[in-house]
Amino acid sequence: MKSAVKRIGVLTSGGDAPGMNAAIRSVVRASMHMGIECLGIRRGFNGLITGDITSMDFVQTSGLIGRGGTVLYTARSEEFKTDEGRKKAANTCKLFGLEGIVGIGGDGTYRGLLEFSNQEGVAVVGVPGTIDNDIACTEYTIGYDTACNTALEAIDRLKDTMQSHERCSVVEVMGRHAGHLALYVGVACGATAVLIPEKKIDFERDVVEPIRAARLAGRTHFMVIVAEGVGSSYDVAAKIKEYTGLDPRVTVLGHVQRGGSPSARDRMEATYMGYNAVELLAQGKTNRVVAMQKGAYVDYDINEALAMKKGIDERVYTVLRALIGAEDKLNI
Amino acid sequence: MKSAVKRIGVLTSGGDAPGMNAAIRSVVRASMHMGIECLGIRRGFNGLITGDITSMDFVQTSGLIGRGGTVLYTARSEEFKTDEGRKKAANTCKLFGLEGIVGIGGDGTYRGLLEFSNQEGVAVVGVPGTIDNDIACTEYTIGYDTACNTALEAIDRLKDTMQSHERCSVVEVMGRHAGHLALYVGVACGATAVLIPEKKIDFERDVVEPIRAARLAGRTHFMVIVAEGVGSSYDVAAKIKEYTGLDPRVTVLGHVQRGGSPSARDRMEATYMGYNAVELLAQGKTNRVVAMQKGAYVDYDINEALAMKKGIDERVYTVLRALIGAEDKLNI
Amino acid sequence: MKSAVKRIGVLTSGGDAPGMNAAIRSVVRASMHMGIECLGIRRGFNGLITGDITSMDFVQTSGLIGRGGTVLYTARSEEFKTDEGRKKAANTCKLFGLEGIVGIGGDGTYRGLLEFSNQEGVAVVGVPGTIDNDIACTEYTIGYDTACNTALEAIDRLKDTMQSHERCSVVEVMGRHAGHLALYVGVACGATAVLIPEKKIDFERDVVEPIRAARLAGRTHFMVIVAEGVGSSYDVAAKIKEYTGLDPRVTVLGHVQRGGSPSARDRMEATYMGYNAVELLAQGKTNRVVAMQKGAYVDYDINEALAMKKGIDERVYTVLRALIGAEDKLNI
Amino acid sequence: MKSAVKRIGVLTSGGDAPGMNAAIRSVVRASMHMGIECLGIRRGFNGLITGDITSMDFVQTSGLIGRGGTVLYTARSEEFKTDEGRKKAANTCKLFGLEGIVGIGGDGTYRGLLEFSNQEGVAVVGVPGTIDNDIACTEYTIGYDTACNTALEAIDRLKDTMQSHERCSVVEVMGRHAGHLALYVGVACGATAVLIPEKKIDFERDVVEPIRAARLAGRTHFMVIVAEGVGSSYDVAAKIKEYTGLDPRVTVLGHVQRGGSPSARDRMEATYMGYNAVELLAQGKTNRVVAMQKGAYVDYDINEALAMKKGIDERVYTVLRALIGAEDKLNI
Structure with missing residues (x-):
């Protein structure tokens, strides 16, 4: 397969979560596997604005799968919410030859990616990373476990x-x-x-x-x-x-x-999702977010994803209350 | 809802797995919630043969959710594979008034439950518990995580x-x-x-x-x-x-x-599946096994479950190899 | 060796600390080894007042070495600070035939033991158990590590x-x-x-x-x-x-x-100190507290122990500051 | 205080142990504090022979305290046991201006340091690092806990x-x-x-x-x-x-x-001992090994240290057997 993009960047944005490093490693290595060069963008969207960018290779990502936090740092960016901020970021992309961005984070990250893509035409894919598991389009977010x-x-x-x-x-x-x-x-x-x-x-x-x-x-x-x-x-x-x-x-x-070294599950999900994100960019797709639905890996349009709703598992709540109140029925 | 059974037993059989105690706790407490009395059968099917049975209540299952191993002990039983052995077990059920059995274990446990049910008419439900995740009918087995x-x-x-x-x-x-x-x-x-x-x-x-x-x-x-x-x-x-x-x-x-204290995931799955198993018995069902498919909790006929096949996730294997060999493409 | 006491009690008092259970196990088993019967007193000195006492044997202390908290519960007792409270406690000792008490806790526990011994003539030995390591007579207290x-x-x-x-x-x-x-x-x-x-x-x-x-x-x-x-x-x-x-x-x-399962060190210190405490009672000693000084196990008179002072390790403080400020000297 | 040496090297040798990185960090930072420059020698004595040497500073040692293994790698060196090998190593010292060596390891490391010092006149200090706690001159070795x-x-x-x-x-x-x-x-x-x-x-x-x-x-x-x-x-x-x-x-x-991240105790001992080792070199001492005796930090001449004998703690053995066999006395 010939990749639709030659060089991409990866960033982490919003609150950090265990497994973000595993996702970065997967994005970098999946890129190498698909003949894409992948650069690391530091401090979230701020790094895209200021050109705070670093190279990433096989040895640099060695051992990363088990480390907590994010080696690319993360931050929220007010400037990126403005047209001007995104213009600067687009210049950085031109300067560094970045044709696509993988953003690891939550809903705020997706919104940033989407506006950037719509305004500046850079291909974007989101990867769900937050300990809260509160992203509507996916059953699982990296860091939750x-x-x-x-x-x-x-x-x-x-x-x-x-x-x-x-x-x-x-x-x-x-x-x-x-x-x-x-x-x-x-x-x-x-x-x-x-x-x-x-x-x-x-x-x-x-x-x-x-x-x-x-x-x-x-x-x-x-x-x-x-x-x-x-x-x-x-x-x-x-x-x-x-x-x-x-x-x-x-x-x-x-x-x-x-914090902490990610669990086996978070490492697996991060590896899988990071790989899938790069594959989407390689296939020439944009404005997508990778997700898990019904236990399987899928992807959605970001607009569609942001419009979804997610409640708690009502059955869990019922089971919890049943087991707590178990004695009601028999003992009293 | 009026339960179809008044008194049941729970046992663990085959190799032990972290989360078995959490499943036992859930079976006992779900029973209490549904107005069923639940006894603990020790040392797998052997306990059913010898009458090695203990009462279980709210306080006895307190703290059990986080403990490794199985407080009911586990063993393989050659005698239960014989008609005679199962006859003895059926007598024990009569003696103790057990109308249903929840068996936590693997395929061997299911086969034992099935033959017992077919021969002796006691209602049975299986719960998947093994660290190997090698039970065909379910995506997840308790202890794997x-x-x-x-x-x-x-x-x-x-x-x-x-x-x-x-x-x-x-x-x-x-x-x-x-x-x-x-x-x-x-x-x-x-x-x-x-x-x-x-x-x-x-x-x-x-x-x-x-x-x-x-x-x-x-x-x-x-x-x-x-x-x-x-x-x-x-x-x-x-x-x-x-x-x-x-x-x-x-x-x-x-x-x-x-060994070891079960992870959050194993405690959750064990709690959920234990509850579901009792619910099936309460509904008058038998020869069922609880399982997870497409990320959701389901149940199958044991015959059907034993006939299923399960392979490894080929995509995981592909991703693994891609990330290992990443340097092939770019560096060489 | 013939023991000076035939039956003793063990209690935990004040704030709990990991390793208290290991100390209880050691006290019980050391007693058995020396031909002494050891009963468990629950809820600190309160249990001595109210007669909240339980038997302890080999199997009951099996597995205890690795469990956090204290199975004997712990509490502070205002009543034991009064003459009347201690009188009641002395009656309990008479009733149960307790000739000695091992109290696991801190300075407050030692003071209680001392007053009880002085007033009522029951033999007492203290064992240092607190996560704060703030007992003056000993370099180490159970739970600190x-x-x-x-x-x-x-x-x-x-x-x-x-x-x-x-x-x-x-x-x-x-x-x-x-x-x-x-x-x-x-x-x-x-x-x-x-x-x-x-x-x-x-x-x-x-x-x-x-x-x-x-x-x-x-x-x-x-x-x-x-x-x-x-x-x-x-x-x-x-x-x-x-x-x-x-x-x-x-x-x-x-x-x-x-909380938490005690570390290897806390299990070792608890085992050692528990054993030493019983040995002192067996030798007919009283008003002692076991301790560590210069890396070795010793014991002191409680009065003497309570009069000691303990500062922080000044050298540690110096080293800490040196390593933090290291850059002062070279980089600037 | 004016240091007797201006530039030193630190190496790890023999089997690795958790806390070696903490000791390296301490040696580097203590050096900076005392106005000494400290270089890292890789792969034990081999690095001294081949000139496999790296600079170490404040930021490079940041985070090192909690990491398992040794970032300087470790190895056994047959060549260093020969006069010729040590001659090469002495040349490296001249080339890099190394006036002292801190060697972290066991008895074999000490012997290597001693022969090097005796033959080539470079100042040396040993730091005990091995999980076996089998170094005679010290009650504690880094990695044991x-x-x-x-x-x-x-x-x-x-x-x-x-x-x-x-x-x-x-x-x-x-x-x-x-x-x-x-x-x-x-x-x-x-x-x-x-x-x-x-x-x-x-x-x-x-x-x-x-x-x-x-x-x-x-x-x-x-x-x-x-x-x-x-x-x-x-x-x-x-x-x-x-x-x-x-x-x-x-x-x-x-x-x-x-392997694994070192415990609190190993980090403390490594920090302390690393600091003490540099202090000895700064004071113009050589052929010393830092150690713990009677719970306090001391140092010995390497010859003297190598001549010492160390047995197991007989009292621990006695206590262990007493608690195991406790039931002999009472239950039977």
């Missing part, structure tokens, strides 16, 4: 000490607009309650009753998971104290969830 | 020391009949070569050439992953020495891959 | 994302009165600055200058470690912003540092 | 699956001439038996009896730790089968124990 496991490991440690002291723990996990991470982690740690922004919260039903039921069944420590977007986890703790007499300890896991 | 990450972590450590000494490493991972684990881990660690039983091996093409190409590109250490079923990894190492002059070190990861 | 590694692992993750975004990170680690943990972790993560309560802080010299020096040397991300006792880490972050223009992210590691 | 924890983590996983299957496990850990690692790990995992080269083995007393005692006390799975130097762990397994009827599984942990 590692973040879930990192949060889970911290919560498992907390459980040890909560159990020793017979306490309640309120843990805030990342997710400003989406509760995927909180819900997944909540199921995985056997939480007594999980609060997410997608669900209107009835405090009595969603927090107090499960705690009471678990207490009645003989449990003496309780784990409550709160997604960042729900509001202050300190308020949640205060309310638990008011309703139950327990004196919960609050832990905000924070940016720790964004 | 943890095993991949455990193997990967060990290999990442090996890479450190191989890099210091500029050596080649041959790592044997589990998989007597299937190379899923080896292939997944091989992609995730950036292996130079991966040997699996599903692929006829051309040693020159599959091992020697990738090593030569990587060497030419400046690499000084090499990782070769071998699935158990391919044959002796010591023979592979000897052949590498003969062809390349390198003096590889062999590591057999062994049973370590079977 | 695990806590250091847990904090370090979290900080390593943070470094990944701080590096991607070229940010400054302020991390608050435990240590209300002591900076041992902060200093150790600060050296181990290569922190740019470490703030501890033992050192009067000159913000310019201790924080601003190291950041400026590292910046000048080409560094773009910075890690500042703050011990809990220094004050609000949010204030530290605000001050860094004011002085350097950087916009630091704050992470409070919190109770996560208290 | 990480190796213990890595082995322990693998064994904890094995315990999960051994428990599920009620099996015996024989685990071979590193240590060709020394059983420190095996003994430490054996205590930390709660092994039923530990075989080390320092102790003459009475199979009945040391393996069979503890297994029988544990069995009698109700235990159904057993962990036997064997140091590499004892002989084939497969033979040990065969003998266990013969004597007890159990069918043990063998796991050889191998080179995995040498």
